[in-house]
Amino acid sequence: MLRTALAFLVLAIRLGAQTGSPALDQAAxxxxxxxxxxxxxxxxxxSGVVLDQGFVATNAHVVKNAYRIRVLKGEHSWQAEALCLAADRDLVLLSLPGLPLPPAVPIAPGALRTGLSVQALGYPGGLGVRTEPGRITALWTFRGDRLIQTDTHNRPGSSGGGLFTEDGRLAGITTFSLFRDAGVDFAVPVDWVLALIQDRSGAPGLACPLVVVDRLLVDFGDLMQQDPGNEANWSNLTRWWVRESPDSPDAWFGRGTALDQSLRREPEDAALRESALAAYRRAVTLAPGHARAWNNLGAELDTLNRFPEAHAAFRRAVEADPGYGLAWLNLGSSLVNTRAYEEAAQALEHGLQLVGDQAIAWARLGYCELSLGRLPAAMAHYRLALRYEPFRAEWWGELYRVAIRARQPEEAERALARIRDLAPEMEQDLNP
Structure with missing residues (x-):
């Protein structure tokens, strides 16, 4: 079964005191x-941070949908051009050649660590540079790099500002917060920004006056869960979340996804499985229209062979969100387990119209058509599955059996040739 993760955001920055440190005064x-x-x-x-070569780094969501952008410092202002670079990481560079402001000095490579004291500097409310002290509480893995979590309690208006060390070195760009006023804040590392500037220096660049994408914020939960290196951080975060917000359906959904991560390592742990079930049930009790929680609840029940309950959960998911392709596919796959092939085929076809690149769903649809005696359709669907995953020997075996039954010797011979290449030991077990 395919489960979904959490996607959520709260943009927040908290007002802090002015800094009295010479190093931080210079950074400001x-x-x-x-x-x-x-x-x-x-x-x-x-907010934004001045860097070398006339660039200012800020967040994509700060300049989202803007047709005119200005950078201000004291009584001075400058017109800026947005360069569309890494909106998927919520980063944009503003081009201001000749900007007469000192650039920030980046932190040394490899100096980021959990527990490091930091200061978030930005313009909450546009009332001048303010600072909020804190420390790095976690480092999340993301696309081969790090995402920085702090407890700096940031407020709206400082997004795009700088996260500095106590000696005034730029560690990252403050980006978003989870759970307003809770001290669960995130910054993208300065390494990302420096890499963008380096990439930009050798090319004229693409003007992007309308920045409309900020996928890092929208997909945070999904993105962070995809990397196994985040398991401990995600578990700690969701454990804290359900404790602080016991009436939040998203908190319980997030907790369920964290328990799912543990189940990948310990699939036979019955207590973990029951805890995941309880978390998803709590989520749908609090929010009966929470389609993703219904889907994940169905996946847990299907794993336990509790198929009628799983079918009911998947149906609630697609009722809540008819365009939720993953839930349609899971419903169809679960129906296959009870040999309800006609209904399974309908659900799989519906899901594949929404998310057509799921190879295993095409193979399951082929199996349904084979079971229903619709051999040409079965052959077509197995071919599609193998187009996406051509090295799945067992699917070539299924295609071979279908071709033999359909009296298509040339198709059968092609499938058999692939089986001999991929898994020659399978040939002796092939029975039409």
């Missing part, structure tokens, strides 16, 4: 106010 000179005009007279604002 590189922190600017970013003002984005989305329509005549309508503005949104955040």
């Amino acid at each position: 000179k590189s922190v600017v106010l970013v003002q984005a005009e989305t329509a005549p007279g309508q503005f949104q604002q955040g």
